[in-house]
Amino acid sequence: MDNEQGKDLYQKVLAVTTDFLGPAAERFISRQIKTHLNKDPEQITTDDIAKLSEWIKVAIALLTEDSQIVDDFTKSMLELAKK
Amino acid sequence: MSIGVHIYCTYRAFTEEFGINILRLSMKNTKLSTKSLLFLFLIHVVVYLCLALFLPPDKASLDRYNIIGSQYYLIILFIAVPLILIWSIAFYGFVKFRSYSSSIIESKDGQALYRVSQGLGFLAFGLPFSSIFSSLANYYSRVDPSMSELLTILNSYISLFIAGSAYYLAWKGSQKLDEVEGVELKPVTWINVLTGLILLLIVGSYVYVYLTNPATLAVPDRSRTSYTMLELVVSILRTFLYLVTWCLGLIAASKMLSYSNSVQGIIYKKAVRFLAIGVFCVILSSIFTQSLQLLGNFFSNLNLSGILQLIAVLLVAISIGYILIALGANKLQKIEDA
Numbered sequence: 001m002d003n004e005q006g007k008d009l010y011q012k013v014l015a016v017t018t019d020f021l022g023p024a025a026e027r028f029i030s031r032q033i034k035t036h037l038n039k040d041p042e043q044i045t046t047d048d049i050a051k052l053s054e055w056i057k058v059a060i061a062l063l064t065e066d067s068q069i070v071d072d073f074t075k076s077m078l079e080l081a082k083k
Numbered sequence: 084m085s086i087g088v089h090i091y092c093t094y095r096a097f098t099e100e101f102g103i104n105i106l107r108l109s110m111k112n113t114k115l116s117t118k119s120l121l122f123l124f125l126i127h128v129v130v131y132l133c134l135a136l137f138l139p140p141d142k143a144s145l146d147r148y149n150i151i152g153s154q155y156y157l158i159i160l161f162i163a164v165p166l167i168l169i170w171s172i173a174f175y176g177f178v179k180f181r182s183y184s185s186s187i188i189e190s191k192d193g194q195a196l197y198r199v200s201q202g203l204g205f206l207a208f209g210l211p212f213s214s215i216f217s218s219l220a221n222y223y224s225r226v227d228p229s230m231s232e233l234l235t236i237l238n239s240y241i242s243l244f245i246a247g248s249a250y251y252l253a254w255k256g257s258q259k260l261d262e263v264e265g266v267e268l269k270p271v272t273w274i275n276v277l278t279g280l281i282l283l284l285i286v287g288s289y290v291y292v293y294l295t296n297p298a299t300l301a302v303p304d305r306s307r308t309s310y311t312m313l314e315l316v317v318s319i320l321r322t323f324l325y326l327v328t329w330c331l332g333l334i335a336a337s338k339m340l341s342y343s344n345s346v347q348g349i350i351y352k353k354a355v356r357f358l359a360i361g362v363f364c365v366i367l368s369s370i371f372t373q374s375l376q377l378l379g380n381f382f383s384n385l386n387l388s389g390i391l392q393l394i395a396v397l398l399v400a401i402s403i404g405y406i407l408i409a410l411g412a413n414k415l416q417k418i419e420d421a
Contacts, residue, residue: 022265022348022355023192024418059421063350063414 007042009080013052016076020060020069032056049081117178120204124174127211134218135159141225165216169402173207175407176361179412186419192263198256199335199362205249205410206369209242210401215331220361236317239377243324246373250332253366257338269345274337281367282326282333285374289322292378325377329370336366351418358411364404372397 010029017025033041036055037048044052057074064070115123140155150158180200187193220234261268341357346352372394 018265018347019134020348020350021418022346022351023190023265024187024351024415025348026417027190028421060350060421064353067414069349 003042006044009046009049010042010044012080013044013049013077016073016080017056019076020073028059032059046081049077053077117182120178121174124170124208124211127208127215128170131167131211131215132163132220134215134222135163138218138222140253142219165397169398170207170211172402173210173365173405175249176408177204177207178410179409179416180358182381183412183419186416191259192322195256195259195263196358198259199253199339200256202249202251202253202256202335202403203362203365205245205252206401207405208366209245209249213242213245215237225250237403239321242376243321243328243374246332246369247324247328249369250328250335250366253335253362254331257335257342260342263342263346266346268338268341274340278333278337281370282330285329285370286326286373289326293319322377325373329374332366336363339363352409354414354418356411357407357414361404361407361409361411364407365401366404368397368400368404372401384409 008054010033014025014029017029021028030041032052033039033044033048036054037044039048053074056072056077060070060073061067136156136159140152145151145155177200180203181197184193184196184200188197216238220238224231224234260266339359339362343352343356346355375390375394375397
């Protein structure tokens with residue numbers, strides 16, 4: 001069941017990331033989860049979302065000068081933790 | 084010996100980097116390191132400079148323009164330096180694009196973009212290679228005038244091979260963009276209209292020239308005005324092959340732009356747009372340059388210096404295209420490194 005929830009959550013995280021990074025989303029989010037959370041992407045839980053959002057915020061800020069995009073991305077990620 | 088080294092190095096590049104074994108006519112995925120590619124590129128530059136500086140100048144040209152030896156070598160350097168700069172920019176853009184696409188080669192978009200980068204690599208290496216062959220062809224034509232026609236035809240078919248390989252690889256890569264997940268390539272009307280107009284313009288130019296003065300395209304020797312049926316057929320075949328390769332190139336260029344329009348991801352889209360516009364610019368400029376060079380015989384009676392200036396502008400456009408490619412590849416690489 002946890003595995004299924006993890007997969008489901010990962011797909012939602014991926015969907016949010018795809019809106020910003022397109023085909024690079026899967027590679028980006030897998031890398032962030034493996035590097036900063038030390039787990040496989042599909043083992044992610046809602047408790048991890050806050051920490052992941054912080055790391056993603058830093059990474060996205062390096063990719064764009066538009067602070068609105070950074071805020072929108074972070075906000076979309078944090079909303080996943082509430083669901 | 085330097086020519087032999089150059090030919091060997093170019094053969095190795097074609098075989099190992101682009102996966103095309105000329106002798107066995109087979110293709111496979113292998114690649115050279117960036118250092119090897121840089122070494123090959125530098126060999127091309129050195130060979131070109133050696134030929135430019137050490138081949139004896141055409142005495143008839145020196146007398147016609149009243150130029151002495153030292154002035155001639157200054158003019159050579161004046162032409163060679165910006166030319167080498169343009170080649171270097173093209174090489175840099177290609178290497179950056181290749182580096183990015185090979186870093187994501189496991190994925191569908193990586194495989195597609197890697198093929199496109201291989202095509203651009205052919206164009207990038209083709210620039211110095213064509214200049215080297217032209218220098219040699221001009222020299223040997225002076226030494227043995229009976230070789231002139233053969234060397235001109237050979238030059239034209241080598242350019243056709245380079246262009247054909249480049250546009251074929253770019254087209255193959257662009258076809259794979261359809262397979263990228265989440266991307267539904269929507270044809271962009273203005274791009275398709277522009278591509279169609281360009282093709283119409285080029286085909287129209289050739290038809291016009293063939294109808295008004297076929298000798299200028301059928302025979303490479305400008306002093307001749309008569310031609311045999313075989314020469315005309317060979318010329319038409321060569322033109323047809325060029326038109327086919329240019330079609331492939333234009334399809335690849337327009338698909339890249341469609342991809343940048345259709346792909347998801349606000350940040351990714353901005354980065355890939357640089358790449359797509361760069362690819363479009365390089366392919367379009369290359370096609371125009373090649374078509375002007377092929378029609379050179381026709382235009383030589385009109386205003387050769389104007390055509391040469393136009394070719395120079397197109398070469399600058401090619402280098403701008405490669406700069407955009409490098410910028411796009413750098414932005415995309417940052418996403419992969421973040």
